[in-house]
Amino acid sequence: MTPQEAPQHSPFDALMATLMDLLALADSFLATFLRPWNFYQIGIAVAIFVFAHLLAGRLSPAIRDWLRSREGWPTWRLRIFIVLQRRVRTMIFVALIWLVVEVMKQTTWPSRSYLLAIIAELASAWLLIALATRLIGNPGARTLLRYTAWIWVTISILGLADETRDMLESVAISIGTSRLSMWLILQAIVLLIALVALARFLAGAGAASIRRNETISPSMQVLGVKFLQVCLYGAAFFLALKLVGVDLTGLAVLSGAIGVGLGFGLQKVVSNLVSGIIILLDKSIKPGDVISLGETFGWINALGARYVSITTRDGKEYLIPNEDLITGQVVNWSHSNDFxxxxxxxxxxxxxxxxxxxxxxxxxxxxxxxxxxxxxxxxxxxxxxxxxxxxxxxxxxxxxxxxxxxxxxxxxxxxxxxxxxNGISIPFPQREVRVVNETLPKIQT
Incomplete structure (x- = not known):
């Protein structure tokens, strides 16, 4: 039979075959799961969880009161201990179940602690993922990445990683010479969220270090922070695409199209961005300066990429485009000094x-x-x-x-x-009206 005569399998057939394999593995897993010693192991795990729950209920209030008494601690250290305090039950459970697994391995057959070892691996992985994803500031991204990591770790520990990967690879669409599968999309999303979270953490740490450097002027601090954020977030985006196998050479054409769009449709936005960079470089204004622009008088609250935030004495916050500060006449009451x-x-x-x-x-x-x-x-x-x-x-x-x-x-x-x-008077205009007594002309009716 020639290759042209060979039967062609559609993505749907591949998906159905993968599902049948998964069902067969599930049947085998259930057959193993229903053995008597597995029920004993489940009972042991439940007892350990109940004991960890009761012990955590006694320890959590004491830990919480101890944390409240740590007044001199920095904020980042308190946050770490608060996260650990909220997971104290899981940590106790992980420690106890691993202890039980090691004891049972030494005293009985390995098969009689096999299920407990799987439960211990799952609990440990879930705990580490929960602690690691706390570094992600966005709640939605944190929840998505946490549950995705939990699902994938569970599948990997249960030995179903290859079958799941094949199933996700079979669900794909072809665009020209490129093949876009569900597995590729999930990889890209997870890597992008993880790298963006890492970039945000590094950007925050770098920004705090820059702001603590008193030798750098406030305007240059803002410029340095913005430049660091752009570099880290851009590197996270392109690195995520590169790791999942996306050809970055095709982005050159897209960049050219975006450049044309910026030139025609986003002139004001680009003008404000460039004006913001100029303001940061020439140090004409900086956070804390008191300025007047037209009828607006107040002090600069923040310098943004597109606008400057000015807070007035009546509590109003004006967002002035950067271009207006470059082209308009600005009175800076505290440019060189505060007098x-x-x-x-x-x-x-x-x-x-x-x-x-x-x-x-x-x-x-x-x-x-x-x-x-x-x-x-x-x-x-x-x-x-x-x-x-x-x-x-x-x-x-x-x-x-x-x-x-x-x-x-x-x-x-x-x-x-x-x-x-001192008896000094402040004069004001006074007018005296005199009515002359004269005969008024009679009005004839």
Whole structure:
């Protein structure tokens, strides 16, 4: 029979054959499972679990109280012990069942502890997977990876790994010269989640190290953290594809298409991304700076890849696109230093001595908290108005994040109290209306 005449098997036939093999293995497993000594081993395992449950119920409150008394411990250490405290029952069960397995191997036939050894291997693997997946921050990804790992470890320990792999390989579709199977998809998902979790952990550790380095400016710290995150997440993505056997050369065409799409449809997004990099490199603004942009006044809360978060005094958080900070006029009140000079205008009557008014105004401003005394306030006459002598009072503060309107209001109140105590009046326009007693013309009806 020639190769062309050989019968061709469809993926459905391969799937059915694999299912029949799995059913045969299941029958064999059940036949072995129903032996009398296996029931004894199951009873022993249940008794060990009950004992571990009761012992954990006594130990968990004591461990919890002990952890609450560890006030000086760092947060990461407390989290590790909290995770272990929540798994104390499983850890006790694993330790006891392995002890029982070793004792039974020494005192009886190996076949009489075979099932207990399988249960011990499963419990140990499940415990290690549960502890390892706690490193994944995303709850959905953590749950998916945990249950997938549990299922695969269970299948491997039971000796069904090859049959399951063949079954998943048989469920596939062909796209051109590429063959995409269910096994390949599951591998890609699990590897991607695991590598992204590892990249997130490394990025968090690297970001904490960068932020602790006081020799790096805040803007360069943000740039370093963003660059580290992009590199680690990108490496995790491409490494996952490479490990499952995906040809990365085909991504070159996709990258070119994405570049064309960015050039035409995502101009604003790309502009904001580039503007964000420029802002981080030229250090024009940084987290904590107090800036004014149009009608928005506040301090920078965070620098993002696309926008800058600005929090105002009334609690509002504005997300300003990076492009606006590059092309617009920005007032940075704390760019090179935190000193800010404020001006207040007021007037007094012509009957008050200007020299006395200036001294009283300077003393009043100097007595207000937040007003700097090493940069003493000054007061000058700026003009002679229609009804008052006009003055300007200038003073300095070093904490613009504390607000500007409130400090101006406090200085005005100090001036008001000082002027009233010294008999200095603040004039205001007054108008006098006189009614002339004349005969009004009569209105003819």
């Amino acid at each position: 800010v000079r404020l001006d207040i205008f007021f007037g007094t009557s012509y009957g008050d001595d200007p020299h006395l008014v200036r001294r009283i105004a300077i003393d009043a401003a100097s007595g207000v908290s937040r007003v700097l005394t090493d940069r003493a306030p000054v007061c000058h006459v700026v003009g002679f108005g229609d009804s008052s002598v006009d003055y300007i009072l200038r003073f300095w503060i070093s904490d613009p994040t504390g607000g500007l309107t409130n400090i101006r209001g406090n200085v005005y109140l100090a001036l008001w109290d000082a002027f009233r105590s």
